[in-house]
Amino acid sequence: MAAPPKTQVFTVIVVSDHSQAVRKFRVPRRWLVNLAYGGGAVALAALIVIGHYFALLGSASENAVLKEENAQLRSQILLVQEKVAHISATLDRVERFDAKLRTAVTQLQDPERNLAIGPVGNTDADAQIPGPAPAAEASLTALPGKLSSLETEASRQEQSLRELQEYFDDQRSLLASTPSIWPARGWVTSDFGTRLDPWTAERKMHHGLDIATPHGQPVYTPSDGTVVFAGTEGSYGKVLVIDHGYGVKTRYGHLSEIFVRMGSHVRRGDKVAAVGNTGRSTGTHLHYEVRVNGIPENPRKFILE
Numbered sequence: 001m002a003a004p005p006k007t008q009v010f011t012v013i014v015v016s017d018h019s020q021a022v023r024k025f026r027v028p029r030r031w032l033v034n035l036a037y038g039g040g041a042v043a044l045a046a047l048i049v050i051g052h053y054f055a056l057l058g059s060a061s062e063n064a065v066l067k068e069e070n071a072q073l074r075s076q077i078l079l080v081q082e083k084v085a086h087i088s089a090t091l092d093r094v095e096r097f098d099a100k101l102r103t104a105v106t107q108l109q110d111p112e113r114n115l116a117i118g119p120v121g122n123t124d125a126d127a128q129i130p131g132p133a134p135a136a137e138a139s140l141t142a143l144p145g146k147l148s149s150l151e152t153e154a155s156r157q158e159q160s161l162r163e164l165q166e167y168f169d170d171q172r173s174l175l176a177s178t179p180s181i182w183p184a185r186g187w188v189t190s191d192f193g194t195r196l197d198p199w200t201a202e203r204k205m206h207h208g209l210d211i212a213t214p215h216g217q218p219v220y221t222p223s224d225g226t227v228v229f230a231g232t233e234g235s236y237g238k239v240l241v242i243d244h245g246y247g248v249k250t251r252y253g254h255l256s257e258i259f260v261r262m263g264s265h266v267r268r269g270d271k272v273a274a275v276g277n278t279g280r281s282t283g284t285h286l287h288y289e290v291r292v293n294g295i296p297e298n299p300r301k302f303i304l305e
Helices: 029-106 123-127 143-177
Strands: 009-014 023-028 187-190 193-196 203-206 209-212 218-220 225-232 238-245 248-258 271-275 285-292 295-297
Touching: 009 029, 023 029, 029 143, 143 238, 225 248, 238 271
Parallel strands: none
Antiparallel strands: 009 023, 187 209, 193 203, 209 285, 218 271, 225 238, 238 248, 248 271, 248 285, 285 295
């Protein structure tokens, strides 16, 4: 009769190749079952341990890469902060220089940045140089704000410098257009002001200078300008008129020849005519006038040499 399952016993027979006795081992069934369960548990645990090990190994490798990238990012952030500090200091110096130019030369105003005549800001505070950049973690969130502020300030500086450039360009044009040299070499025989008219012997206003010089001597334009008249004008004979801009015009009378045409652009020192004795004249000379907005001015005020 078969034994119950829980009392089943397996017999293991070991037969040797030699003449030794045959051995029998009786193993209860429950031992084999428990051994199978135990082996399975051990194998499962080994698989879990091996899988966890490989997962940790991958994480460790990834962490090493992340640490290296983090170190590089910190270094780059510190470098950016140093550059931001340098740019900020440079903009401060440009702003101080801009204020000095406006104060000393142009006297231009800039209400947006409170630039006006007089001292600007605190000298001691302005002279301070920004210190070392703070730790990357502490100032990383403030970096976008600093960059935005620098961008705004740079735009303001660009606009301010553009205004200064326009001002200096205008001043350069004004200087180039201001009569500043003698139009001809000779002797001043009649100055600007009231004089006795050589033809009527009456006191009359003389609106320019009479420069006596030999016939045919060159006449030079005293500044840049555009020829607006070249022809004959009554008692002045052959006349040349040059518009220098800014309301300034010069007139040259009693000429023997005119070397430029209407609309020609001339530059300071160009030979534009020759001295003569045309019109109503007592002798060879150049009549030279300077008019500002149509009003005669003393030409000597404009001659710098």
